[in-house]
Amino acid sequence: MTGTAVAVIQAESLRHNLRVVRSLAPGCPVLAVIKANAYGHGLVSAARILEGADGFAVARLDEALVLRAAGIAGRIVVLSGMLSTDDARFAGTSDLDVVVHDPVQVDTLERAGAAGPRNVWLKVDTGMGRLGVEPSAVPGLVARLRICLGASGNLRLMTHLASADDPASDVTEAQLAVFREVRRNWPADISIANSAAILAYPGAHETPGTGDIPPVGRNWVRPGLMLYGASPLPDKPAASLGLRPAMSFESRLIAVRPMPRGRHVGYGGDWTAGRDTVVGVAAVGYADGYPWHSSRGTPVLVNGSRARVIGRVSMDLISIDLTGIEARPGDRVVLWGEGLPVEEVARCAGTIAYELLAAIGARVVRQVDDRA
Numbered sequence: 046m047t048g049t050a051v052a053v054i055q056a057e058s059l060r061h062n063l064r065v066v067r068s069l070a071p072g073c074p075v076l077a078v079i080k081a082n083a084y085g086h087g088l089v090s091a092a093r094i095l096e097g098a099d100g101f102a103v104a105r106l107d108e109a110l111v112l113r114a115a116g117i118a119g120r121i122v123v124l125s126g127m128l129s130t131d132d133a134r135f136a137g138t139s140d141l142d143v144v145v146h147d148p149v150q151v152d153t154l155e156r157a158g159a160a161g162p163r164n165v166w167l168k169v170d171t172g173m174g175r176l177g178v179e180p181s182a183v184p185g186l187v188a189r190l191r192i193c194l195g196a197s198g199n200l201r202l203m204t205h206l207a208s209a210d211d212p213a214s215d216v217t218e219a220q221l222a223v224f225r226e227v228r229r230n231w232p233a234d235i236s237i238a239n240s241a242a243i244l245a246y247p248g249a250h251e252t253p254g255t256g257d258i259p260p261v262g263r264n265w266v267r268p269g270l271m272l273y274g275a276s277p278l279p280d281k282p283a284a285s286l287g288l289r290p291a292m293s294f295e296s297r298l299i300a301v302r303p304m305p306r307g308r309h310v311g312y313g314g315d316w317t318a319g320r321d322t323v324v325g326v327a328a329v330g331y332a333d334g335y336p337w338h339s340s341r342g343t344p345v346l347v348n349g350s351r352a353r354v355i356g357r358v359s360m361d362l363i364s365i366d367l368t369g370i371e372a373r374p375g376d377r378v379v380l381w382g383e384g385l386p387v388e389e390v391a392r393c394a395g396t397i398a399y400e401l402l403a404a405i406g407a408r409v410v411r412q413v414d415d416r417a
């Protein structure tokens with residue numbers, strides 16, 4: 046009996062979560078963030094399923110080129126990465142939008158000239174302290190970019206929030222205030238909100254024309270995690286936000302063995318049976334992206350019942366305490382998905398849902414279920 050870890054992707058859940066984004070940010074065009082293999086859900090298939098979005102965002106030029114090669118038309122924004130004039134030419138040839146986050150990239154675009162991209166998003170660091178130009182540099186860079194893009198080009202303004210998942214923090218309001226100043230007389234589109242801001246900061250996706258914001262341009266939102274049905278907010282489970290997990294990460298039991306009290310399980314004999322125990326072994330390990338740090342009691346679902354991981358997670362296998370659960374080799378084990386949120390597994394493993402989803406292993410088979 047063999048087993049293979051699979052990630053079953055529910056197409057309809059992805060589309061449902063996109064509708065949730067639209068209902069929370071009415072009037073805002075949506076850039077579906079599908080970097081990192083669409084958070085493990087499969088880059089090209091996620092793009093096809095989410096074709097109702099107004100565009101896509103990826104981290105790297107290479108990801109964008111893969112999408113174009115697969116025939117994905119429409120807007121694709123490259124969030125980071127244009128390092129050379131060649132990169133700028135690739136972006137131009139493939140009709141990609143690029144984010145400019147450093148003055149050096151303006152030099153690059155000037156060198157590429159008409160061969161470079163026509164759509165540029167100037168990223169301003171309003172307090173995240175990672176990528177972005179200083180607010181004071183914006184007017185000078187805008188003037189240069191306008192010349193470089195010419196009449197056919199389009200310049201948009203964006204920023205990224207550091208703490209939108211923490212409503213107790215005052216950082217987001219401070220960042221929004223800095224950005225409001227930068228965009229005070231901005232005559233075109235902007236973009237601010239990630240998933241957490243879509244869910245928790247309406248001010249990050251307000252329609253231009255409100256308050257002191259000029260009534261021109263649109264405010265694009267950039268959801269990632271919530272599209273996949275996970276919650277970025279620690280105190281708000283995805284289900285309470287109306288989101289549906291799009292991935293079920295599963296494998297199968299390949300052995301079920303009674304072990305007498307006192308027996309050790311796994312590398313280092315880390316776990317000792319305190320009573321007679323039924324131990325199941327499932328065909329999934331850290332090479333599939335199951336977190337090694339789950340060795341201490343992370344829940345899994347076996348035939349719909351909760352059981353716990355025991356002993357160390359190995360490269361290809363995990364052991365599970367199946368005492369009291371009806372189970373046989375071949376039975377399905379759900380690592381996360383419906384009934385077991387990836388956020389809960391992440392907490393047990395001392396990490397975040399983002400890391401677990403993005404780290405799904407290369408040998409995991411993805412199956413798309415598209416019963417609309």
Ligand SMILES: *Cc1c(COP(=O)(O)O)cnc(C)c1O
Nearest residue numbers: 078124205239240267268269270
């Ligand atoms: C990854 C990313 C997003 C999406 O963030 P989520 O928290 O997954 O919604 C949005 N904007 C930028 C610039 C990003 O890098």
